[in-house]
Amino acid sequence: MIELRDVTKRYPASGRPALDRVSATVDSGEFVFLIGPSGSGKSTLLRLLLREDVPTSGTIRVDGLDVARLPRRKVPKLRQRIGCVFQDFRLLPKRSVAGNVAFALEVLGRKQSEIRVAVPELLEMVGLQGKAERMPHELSGGEQQRVAIARASVNRPPLLVADEPTGNLDPETGREIMRLLERINRGGTTVLMATHDDSIVDAMRRRVIELADGTVLRDEARAVYGAGR
Amino acid sequence: MRAGLLTREVSSGLRRNVTMTVAMVLTTAVTLMSVGAGLLVLRTIDDISALYADRLEIQVALDAETSGADPDCSGLVCAPLRSSLEAAPGVGAVAFESQEQAYDRFRELFAGQSVADVARPQSLPATLRVTLTDQDGGAEAVRAVVEGQPGVRGVIDQRDVVGTLFDFLNGVRNVAFALAVVQALAAVLLISNTVQVSAFTRRTEVGVMRLVGATRWTTQLPFLVEAAIAGMVGGALAGAGLVAAKYAVVDDLIAAIGQAGVIPPVRLSDVLLVSVLLVPVGGLVAGITGYATLRAYVKV
Numbered sequence: 001m002i003e004l005r006d007v008t009k010r011y012p013a014s015g016r017p018a019l020d021r022v023s024a025t026v027d028s029g030e031f032v033f034l035i036g037p038s039g040s041g042k043s044t045l046l047r048l049l050l051r052e053d054v055p056t057s058g059t060i061r062v063d064g065l066d067v068a069r070l071p072r073r074k075v076p077k078l079r080q081r082i083g084c085v086f087q088d089f090r091l092l093p094k095r096s097v098a099g100n101v102a103f104a105l106e107v108l109g110r111k112q113s114e115i116r117v118a119v120p121e122l123l124e125m126v127g128l129q130g131k132a133e134r135m136p137h138e139l140s141g142g143e144q145q146r147v148a149i150a151r152a153s154v155n156r157p158p159l160l161v162a163d164e165p166t167g168n169l170d171p172e173t174g175r176e177i178m179r180l181l182e183r184i185n186r187g188g189t190t191v192l193m194a195t196h197d198d199s200i201v202d203a204m205r206r207r208v209i210e211l212a213d214g215t216v217l218r219d220e221a222r223a224v225y226g227a228g229r
Numbered sequence: 230m231r232a233g234l235l236t237r238e239v240s241s242g243l244r245r246n247v248t249m250t251v252a253m254v255l256t257t258a259v260t261l262m263s264v265g266a267g268l269l270v271l272r273t274i275d276d277i278s279a280l281y282a283d284r285l286e287i288q289v290a291l292d293a294e295t296s297g298a299d300p301d302c303s304g305l306v307c308a309p310l311r312s313s314l315e316a317a318p319g320v321g322a323v324a325f326e327s328q329e330q331a332y333d334r335f336r337e338l339f340a341g342q343s344v345a346d347v348a349r350p351q352s353l354p355a356t357l358r359v360t361l362t363d364q365d366g367g368a369e370a371v372r373a374v375v376e377g378q379p380g381v382r383g384v385i386d387q388r389d390v391v392g393t394l395f396d397f398l399n400g401v402r403n404v405a406f407a408l409a410v411v412q413a414l415a416a417v418l419l420i421s422n423t424v425q426v427s428a429f430t431r432r433t434e435v436g437v438m439r440l441v442g443a444t445r446w447t448t449q450l451p452f453l454v455e456a457a458i459a460g461m462v463g464g465a466l467a468g469a470g471l472v473a474a475k476y477a478v479v480d481d482l483i484a485a486i487g488q489a490g491v492i493p494p495v496r497l498s499d500v501l502l503v504s505v506l507l508v509p510v511g512g513l514v515a516g517i518t519g520y521a522t523l524r525a526y527v528k529v
Contacts, residue, residue: 050440072445073444073445075445076442076443076444076445077442078442079439079440079441079442080441080442081442084440090433090436090437090440092433092434092437093433103434103437104437104441106231106234107234107437107438107441107443107447107448108441108442108443108447109231109447112231112233151437151441152440152441154441155441155442
């Protein structure tokens with residue numbers, strides 16, 4: 001699903017590369033934690049996967065697409081194959097729960113009839129049936145993150161990238177979100193989650209890729225957060 | 230991109246930025262009005278040229294002695310002058326107007342006025358009236374031919390009279406276009422700024438569009454349509470302004486400068502044509518500016 005080979009990213013302003021010859025492969029259907037302190041290169045790596053930026057050297061493949069060499073007009077194709085969830089939810093404040101999900105479908109040019117069917121399905125998947133007409137500010141953080149996950153799933157993407165999805169949530173709500181992500185993963189979706197939350201990583205016992213100073217410090221199956229220290 | 234979504238995005242965008250949008254519409258309107266005014270002056274200059282082109286002559290006036298002695302240009306002074314004029318390059322036809330004919334025309338021209346009664350045939354010169362095929366070279370050739378010739382009193386180039394009028398109109402046109410250029414710069418900067426502000430206020434929507442993989446076109450179109458609509462409204466206002474200016478100012482002004490026919494009136498059909506043209510021009514300029522801005526400054 002994801003193949004990184006000698007990926008290096010150097011920003012013009014800084015001497016040390018943000019990513020230094022990072023190589024890793026994530027198979028289809030895997031659940032992978034990406035951990036490491038701030039500045040270790042997690043965000044840069046996610047940006048490169050989404051083609052928000054291009055690597056200085058090395059190759060990145062996502063679902064068969066050569067990300068770094070993708071022509072600009074094909075970038076939307078890439079992003080349709082990657083669902084995205086963030087710490088800050090990024091919902092449209094003036095649209096209802098259903099409206100937020102519908103918006104994503106609308107901008108993809110889906111038919112109204114299709115949207116009317118898809119939105120309730122997606123909301124049910126994340127456990128928000130009955131809250132379709134609520135506004136984002138009326139929801140708890142966990143519920144807002146569920147809306148964001150529903151929205152990230154509009155394309156039924158084979159890969160879900162989550163950047164600190166539990167960072168703004170209390171531990172119990174965070175665990176609920178993790179159960180949702182696990183369920184999505186069991187459905188066949190590859191999940192790559194960047195996080196600082198050691199209790200979640202320790203509880204899940206999934207593969208962990210740890211970055212430090214732009215390099216892969218460890219890459220272990222069924223690992224915990226603090227191993228190797 | 231579906232029409233409903235586009236309409237919703239565009240109308241919310243225009244409302245959200247209403248002060249910027251109004252400023253942009255007004256600036257565009259004033260700019261396009263200057264452009265339109267310049268075009269109409271150009272048109273008027275063309276009209277005047279067409280009106281006078283085949284009527285304008287160079288008159289070679291003969292001196293009193295020749296005028297009085299030679300009623301049909303067969304004399305030793307007039308005949309060679311006429312044939313050398315006819316042979317000159319750029320010259321079309323040469324017609325002879327005798328003193329008597331000049332006198333008749335003069336009386337006709339000033340009929341009812343006291344000057345018509347005072348004038349005597351002897352006080353009017355006979356003239357060789359030269360029409361030109363080459364407006365510039367012909368005039369030079371005529372001057373060269375008659376220069377220093379016996380029997381010639383002087384040369385009157387009617388185009389000198391009309392030339393003053395042309396100079397004035399050319400001045401008006403230049404001012405209109407110069408204003409248009411300066412204002413166009415202001416309008417383009419304002420459009421660019423409005424698009425940037427618009428993109429900033431909608432960064433969350435744009436972010437979501439990018440994330441879920443909406444096409445670049447879908448992401449950009451609302452901004453471009455917004456700019457184009459504002460530009461077209463500006464063009465329409467400019468057109469309305471031109472029509473209003475014709476009736477409120479220009480018609481009276483032309484009537485005041487000269488009696489009917491000296492300057493042809495600005496035709497309503499021309500004003501309407503220019504006005505209608507300004508609408509798509511406004512839309513296009515704003516749209517292109519918006520597109521360039523999005524490419525250069527805004528990540529959408």
